[in-house]
Amino acid sequence: MLARAARFTAPKASPAARRMSTALPGSPARLQSLVDAFRRDVERHLPANGEGVAFASAWLHTDNIVVHLMHQHFPELLAGMDLVAVDTLHVFPETLEVAAAVEQKYGKPARWFKPLGCETQADFDERFGHCEAIGHADFDFHSKIEPFNRAMDEVGKDIVITGRRKDQGAVRIEMPVWEEGKRTLNPMSEWMLDDVTAFVDAEGVPVNRAHNYVFRNAEWICPLQRHRTDLPWKREDLGKPYWQATEAELQGTDPALEHTYVFKSFGDVHTSVPVYKHESERAGRFVRYASTECGLHTRATEPGAPHGGELVNLLVKDDAEREAILARAADPSAKSVSLDERQLCDVELLLNGAFTPLRGFMTEEEYDHVLEHSRLPEQQLWGMPVVLDVNDRSAYAAGDRVTLRGAGGEPVAELTVESVWEPNKAKEAQLVFGTTSVEHPGVASLFAERGQFYVGGRIKGLKLPKRAEVGAFKTxxxxxxxxxxxxxxxxxxxxxxxxxxxxxxxxxxxxxxxxxxxxxxxxxxxxxxxxxxxxxxxxxxxxxxxxxxxxxxxxxxxxxxxxxxxxxxxxxxxxxxxxxxxxxxxxxxxxxxxxxxxxxxxxxxxxxxxxxxxxxxxxxxxxxxxxxxxxxxxxxxxxxxxxxxxxxxxxxxxxxxxxxxxxxxxxxxxxxxxxxxxxxxxxxxxxxxxLRKDLLSSEASDDSTASASESEGEAQQAAQRV
Missing domain, CATH: 3.40.50.620 (HUPs)
Structure with missing residues (x-):
């Protein structure tokens, strides 16, 4: 392992300088602020000569932007660092094409690594087994993890660069730019998909040609089946990436083919499928896994692993952030919701990680996806909506911070509103309960007791709700x-x-x-x-x-x-x-x-x-x-x-x-x-x-209530007589 190389000594940027532009994603002003932040992060964390630095690229458009910006602003660093690539022998041919285009355009050959002892997919099948026959975890290990670890050992890396972004969701949502413990730089963490597509269009960054493909079918096709080669859908090459196409171009000329899918991300052929354009970028990745991450990031397919790969804990750990939330909660003008016991249970399970991978109440997009597909937008299985119901829509707007209060008005969490909507409760009842009959207790509660509107957004917890049974409600x-x-x-x-x-x-x-x-x-x-x-x-x-x-x-x-x-x-x-x-x-x-x-x-x-x-x-x-x-x-x-x-x-x-x-x-x-x-x-x-103790207590309480009621009635009658 190489010793840590000397770094640039650029001064630490102020919080104001680090703040991303409030301009719309993909706008020139926002792109400039993102590029400026990229440059600051590289200067702060990487050595000028690139020694000991490795960038593991999957040749996605975000990864290719990293190489582009390095070439444009840090040519010496790019020349000295290692560009590492793992060919699992199961990737799309188009992925290898774009890899070659990036290597040629920026004059930076990658160091390629393949599964141990293999040069072809046939070699892999003979040595380890067919990808569909061996378990996901075994496939990940032999095709990705072992080659990647071997690559890191050979290049002698001190720092790893990734192209991961927060908006890709799951365990990435709270991913920092710099991970000290892992010696990892995530310089694209604040970029959003619209930023990425706008940038590659403006700068001519190479992108995967499979983004040009559109798949149309008359019926909805389950994501778990979209990897199959015998599907009846029709494929068309638009000649340009899907994000440059109009809605009419995406839909095509045959109105019967109402379901249209595109590739938004790529991994191995058998674990990457096309999705609806509006779905999450990661929705088409690892759809038959319990996670939308490959084995390089999580091992969610292992028995006993948290759903999505990493246990969520939404309780605030930073004292300053906690005090700021409490200060907002103490403001008499602050918005708040007094939670009933049902809502309080949901908040507790969000905070303690029982609802992992959720990080708050579902947004409208998440709600709709769960209703219709029993899956989160990233395709992880999920049973039912987890939503915060309210009665006053006008009281909440995107960006609002809302205090969630438990028993006695005590603040337990803060919600940052992302969406407010009026659900179709009849549709929800039919899809969740299988009926709209109010003879079903759950349906009756949905119609009669739940608020008319739903509010979604991430939450940050102050404390778990107080329970009389101390230690019994284990996280x-x-x-x-x-x-x-x-x-x-x-x-x-x-x-x-x-x-x-x-x-x-x-x-x-x-x-x-x-x-x-x-x-x-x-x-x-x-x-x-x-x-x-x-x-x-x-x-x-x-x-x-x-x-x-x-x-x-x-x-x-x-x-x-x-x-x-x-x-x-x-x-x-x-x-x-x-x-x-x-x-x-x-x-x-x-x-x-x-x-x-x-x-x-x-x-x-x-x-x-x-x-x-x-x-x-x-x-x-x-x-x-x-x-x-x-x-x-x-x-x-x-x-x-x-x-x-x-x-x-x-x-x-x-x-x-x-x-x-x-x-x-x-x-x-x-x-x-x-x-x-x-x-x-x-x-x-x-x-x-x-049970008998409770029965006796209830009967005694009923007798006491009846006696008090009779006494009150006698007193009222006496008063009326006077």
């Missing part, structure tokens, strides 16, 4: 740390049991059977403890039953492999789509196996008591997403109790002619109220005790 990092899982992928096996009601014997049997059958698996019992549907037991009572049962099970079998934590989540009762949401949340907690029983997140009609979802719809939905999420679905059918075999699957009891004991919910509630014994095969005595 993803808490669980990962406690169980020794780390913040990324891991090799341990952690299953999760999700529930929203008190845990009775049948529920316990579900996860106890998994522990019996899978001795290398630990179990996280992870009940949701936020608002649910009308008629459900209050969260504080449920928590009391969980505490009592946890104490009871701590004395029994599998105690060392059973762990408890509570999730501050508000149930929507959205069936399969909510089951997907649960899986993503638990993935962020480090879970590798998801136990899915009958009718997860399901509900019944409030009028007819008919189920809105099939008993195993959630299982089927999660199985379809399991490989992409990196989670193993552990399915279970309903269990019944038999005298001969204890709890067994209902089908097994029927096949063996075993008599299943039954106790209806109505009868259970009658026994609770009457104080009569409840069969121990049905419920744990400790859980029954907690």
């Amino acid at each position: 993803p990092l808490d669980v990962r740390t406690e169980l020794g899982l780390g913040e990324g992928g891991h090799e341990k096996k952690l299953a999760v049991f999700q529930c929203r009601n008190p845990i009775h014997r049948a529920h316990h049997a579900l996860f106890a059977r998994v522990l019996d059958q899978m001795p290398d698996v630990s179990m996280l019992v992870h009940p949701t403890c936020g608002p649910t549907q009308p008629g459900d037991i209050d969260s504080d009572v449920r928590i009391n039953t969980y505490r009592a049962l946890a104490d009871e099970l701590a004395k029994g079998e599998h105690a060392d492999r059973t762990h408890w934590a509570y999730l501050p989540y508000s149930m929507r009762m959205a069936g399969p789509r909510e089951a997907l949401q649960h899986a993503i949340i638990r993935k962020n907690y480090g879970v590798t196996h998801f136990l899915v029983g009958r009718d997860m997140a399901g509900t019944k009609s409030t009028l007819t008591s008919e189920d809105f979802y099939g008993p195993y719809d959630a299982q089927e939905a999660l199985e379809a997403a399991a490989s992409e999420l990196g989670i193993t679905v552990v399915k279970s059918e309903a269990l019944v109790f038999t005298a001969e075999a204890g709890y067994v699957p209902a089908s097994e009891a029927a096949d063996k002619g075993l008599e299943a004991f039954k106790l209806s919910g109505t009868e259970f509630r009658r026994l609770l109220r009457s104080g009569e014994p409840i069969p121990e095969w049905f419920a744990f005595p400790c859980v029954v005790d907690e």
Whole structure:
């Protein structure tokens, strides 16, 4: 490794000088400010002679701008640094074409590295396996990571330059220009896509010819299928990049071909697909991965890895920034939202990383994409919208800073507004819940309780909401740390049991059977403890039953492999789509196996008591997403109790002619109220005790309220008589 070379001693720019122009993206004024910032960053962090500097280029237009600006402003540095390129042997031919054009135009040959011992794709297939046959992680390692690491060792780099930008999203959103710990310079971090396209047009920077291609089809094609070579769409070469084309040119002359896709970014042929023009630049990258980053940046496909690759923590760490937010919150004229318990749960899960990779309430674009495709704009799977609902649209505008207040008006976070819109709630109900019927509790809440408008934008947290149950509501990092899982992928096996009601014997049997059958698996019992549907037991009572049962099970079998934590989540009762949401949340907690029983997140009609979802719809939905999420679905059918075999699957009891004991919910509630014994095969005595305590307390409260009401009525009547 080379010693650190001497650097330019340019004075540090002032905050004002560092501030980007407020001009529109792509405007001459903004481009000039970006170029000026690029020059300052290079002067501040890189040696004048380029010694020990390596630029790893993927030959994207942003990367090519870096070479262009180096050639224009720092020719000596460009000559002395190493331009490094990895040919995975699976890249587009057009990528190799633009690489050659850049090398020739700027007189800077790249140092090319290929997978170890390979010169052709056939060599790769023979040595490591076909790209579709080996896992994503293995492919990334052999085609990218190992060649890249070998390249860095050979060139003896001290500093790496990248062409990454913040507006590419995911883990890049908060990427700084200079990463001291990684000795990495990201000089393009503040550029936006419109800046990039405007600059390459103005300066004649070489770009990939595949940007010229447009793909048209009569029907929408799932992103997971767009890599296939047998698709019926029609391809046209526009003769210019898609961003230079008019809408009419993009749409073509056949009105039946209403779906139009373009390449906005490039990687390997089998992991890069065309997308709609309005979609994120990264939307077409790694669409069959759990991440939109290649293995050089994240390893999100590993079991147990956070969704998107890196666990989000939105709590402000800088004291000065924290004080500034508190000062704005204390201003009587400042805008604020008093959060109800449902909204507070959403804020808490955003702040603590359970909703990773989200960094705030969804914008209109994110909301629309999730509604229609169950994916974020960058194509990561996502179950349901996470939005902040309000009733006064005129009170909020893009750029506003809004204090989010919890119990007692205490500030918990600050939202920077990016979009405000009026949603089509009927469409949302149909797509999320599968129905617009107000007999569905979630739909009824959407129409009757949610605000008329939605506000989206990033949030910065001051503190997690206060909870009476100290230490019970563990964050993803808490669980990962406690169980020794780390913040990324891991090799341990952690299953999760999700529930929203008190845990009775049948529920316990579900996860106890998994522990019996899978001795290398630990179990996280992870009940949701936020608002649910009308008629459900209050969260504080449920928590009391969980505490009592946890104490009871701590004395029994599998105690060392059973762990408890509570999730501050508000149930929507959205069936399969909510089951997907649960899986993503638990993935962020480090879970590798998801136990899915009958009718997860399901509900019944409030009028007819008919189920809105099939008993195993959630299982089927999660199985379809399991490989992409990196989670193993552990399915279970309903269990019944038999005298001969204890709890067994209902089908097994029927096949063996075993008599299943039954106790209806109505009868259970009658026994609770009457104080009569409840069969121990049905419920744990400790859980029954907690439920009866609540029942007695509620009845006493009702009697007290009734008595007070009668006394007040008598007093009013006496006053009227006087």
